[in-house]
Amino acid sequence: MLYLNDSHITEAGVDWVKLAGIAEDAVRAMDRGEYAAPLKTYLRFPEPGNRIIATPAYLGGSHPLAGIKWIAGFPGNIKNGQPRAHNAIILNDPENGLPLAFLRCNLLNGLRAAAVSGVMLRAYADSRPDQDIRLGIIGWGPIGRLHLDMCAALLGSRLKEITLYDLRDIDPQSVPEAVRGRTAIASDWRKLYRRSSVIATCTVSAERYIDEPAAPGSLLLNVSLRDFKPEGVAGVRAVIVDDWREVCRENTDIELLHFRHGLREEDVRTLADLVCRDALAEFSGETVFFNPMGLGIFDIAIAGHYCREAVKRGLGIELP
The missing domain is CATH 3.30.1780.10 (ornithine cyclodeaminase, domain 1)
Structure with missing residues (x-):
């Protein structure tokens, strides 16, 4: 062994x-x-x-x-x-x-979480081949740092701008040197949220706080699963999950959307739909809300x- x-x-x-x-x-x-x-x-x-x-x-x-x-x-x-x-x-x-x-x-x-986000990120980037990416990461802990590494590796030169936010002060020296020159540290999550085209929530927030829609066409990588108030994402049609049975429980944002706004299993698409059936094709240019419970x-x-x-x-x- x-x-x-x-x-x-x-x-x-x-x-x-x-x-x-x-x-x-x-x-x-x-x-x-x-x-x-x-x-x-x-x-x-x-x-x-x-x-x-x-x-x-x-x-x-x-x-x-x-x-x-x-x-x-x-x-x-x-x-x-x-x-x-x-x-x-x-x-x-x-x-x-x-x-x-x-x-x-x-x-x-963390490697598993970021690798699964990478599946979603590549599909999103491939569906928008001419779009430069402005990445925002909320939560600068180990999961947030691995997500930055993953995004930088998979997006390459298409990653034009990075914004970070955490409740605690972020040391600029903690940002990888290779991307430090295109990275800014925000003083408020809203500044990051409003200017980023890909947003990864990597927090352990005790309360939901994101209460407004993202910029049209954004990708929301809801890694921590409990950051979005329902009104902020209730209008999103392109909701992607790894498994409905897993993610629609334990006080996740998906469960809240289910109870408060009637989101149903037939309303969402899965990672299998994304990878095997090009699920993003039916949501051309729309905001995408990705919720991976972690299988x-x-x-x-x-x-x-x-x-x-x-x-x-x-x-x-x-x-x-």
């Missing part, structure tokens, strides 16, 4: 084109029915904000794997100088159930990739 941690993942390297491609391949396998993904289970504690989420999944395709992600979210950790989330993944051989690897890697959670198949696919890389490079620790 192979053990990997964040240092091993970092040593293996991050190729955003490859990671987005892995996520896209997982979507195609899901569309073919080569997967199993029970609903996530939430383990709750007396402190309401604390929870551990179990996400089991099987993914077929060219590299079949099964496994489970076990991620703890304890918001109070930040005050103690600890990570808010602690992530672990176990991978099993789907032929015999043999445990193959244990990954104790917080980084993998286990993506965690398994990304973790499997890094296990194969680790074996090739001799990384990790073999456990008896």
